[in-house]
Amino acid sequence: DAKTTQPPSMDCAEGRAANLPCNHSTISGNEYVYWYRQIHSQGPQYIIHGLKNNETNEMASLIITEDRKSSTLILPHATLRDTAVYYCIVRDSGGGADGLTFGKGTHLIIQP
Amino acid sequence: EAGVTQFPSHSVIEKGQTVTLRCDPISGHDNLYWYRRVMGKEIKFLLHFVKESKQDESGMPNNRFLAERTGGTYSTLKVQPAELEDSGVYFCASSQVVPSGGLKETQYFGPGTRLLVL
Numbered sequence: 001d002a003k004t005t006q007p008p009s010m011d012c013a014e015g016r017a018a019n020l021p022c023n024h025s026t027i028s029g030n031e032y033v034y035w036y037r038q039i040h041s042q043g044p045q046y047i048i049h050g051l052k053n054n055e056t057n058e059m060a061s062l063i064i065t066e067d068r069k070s071s072t073l074i075l076p077h078a079t080l081r082d083t084a085v086y087y088c089i090v091r092d093s094g095g096g097a098d099g100l101t102f103g104k105g106t107h108l109i110i111q112p
Numbered sequence: 113e114a115g116v117t118q119f120p121s122h123s124v125i126e127k128g129q130t131v132t133l134r135c136d137p138i139s140g141h142d143n144l145y146w147y148r149r150v151m152g153k154e155i156k157f158l159l160h161f162v163k164e165s166k167q168d169e170s171g172m173p174n175n176r177f178l179a180e181r182t183g184g185t186y187s188t189l190k191v192q193p194a195e196l197e198d199s200g201v202y203f204c205a206s207s208q209v210v211p212s213g214g215l216k217e218t219q220y221f222g223p224g225t226r227l228l229v230l
Contacts, residue, residue: 102147104154
């Protein structure tokens with residue numbers, strides 16, 4: 001089962017910042033927070049990940065609270081193409097590889 | 113660099129028939145995964161290959177599903193015989209092998225194969 005809780009849906013106006021919350025209150029010290037998204041009719045796409053420091057890349061920013069029990073994915077200037085289902089996934093840092101556990105995600109709708 | 117490709121993009125078959133899905137991972141990616149999403153449900157992990165070896169097949173629903181990755185390159189997922197509940201979207205993902213004890217790998221997904229069993 002997914003270890004995260006996300007709102008089922010959110011709206012955001014085009015050009016504004018989209019802030020997607022995620023609760024992971026049972027996260028352990030060696031677990032990372034990953035974000036993926038799935039645009040309609042495409043496969044899931046990696047966005048960003050973090051452990052405890054805030055992270056930023058060309059797609060988004062990730063803000064993780066000090067107690068690490070929640071995080072927020074920020075799309076700074078949302079466009080219509082950012083309409084997708086966004087998944088927050090917790091993974092341990094044991095290295096190697098394993099299957100991802102997807103929850104229900106947040107359906108983000110960017111309004112023109 | 114080409115991404116993960118999957119074939120076919122769509123497949124419509126009748127109950128009891130056999131279907132084979134194919135996945136070509138990103139070149140050089142030894143990890144290959146299969147996932148699926150059935151109608152109204154979440155995306156679920158099916159199995160994981162490292163090169164040609166099955167590392168984890170705990171998500172395979174039953175013995176009607178057979179995955180292979182001969183030679184450690186492309187992979188096939190065969191469903192035989194197909195049932196109505198097998199309808200859904202089947203995703204393949206691949207990633208590079210990373211050393212243990214560090215960060216997990218990043219998985220790159222293909223566009224999926226949409227399977228409809230009538």
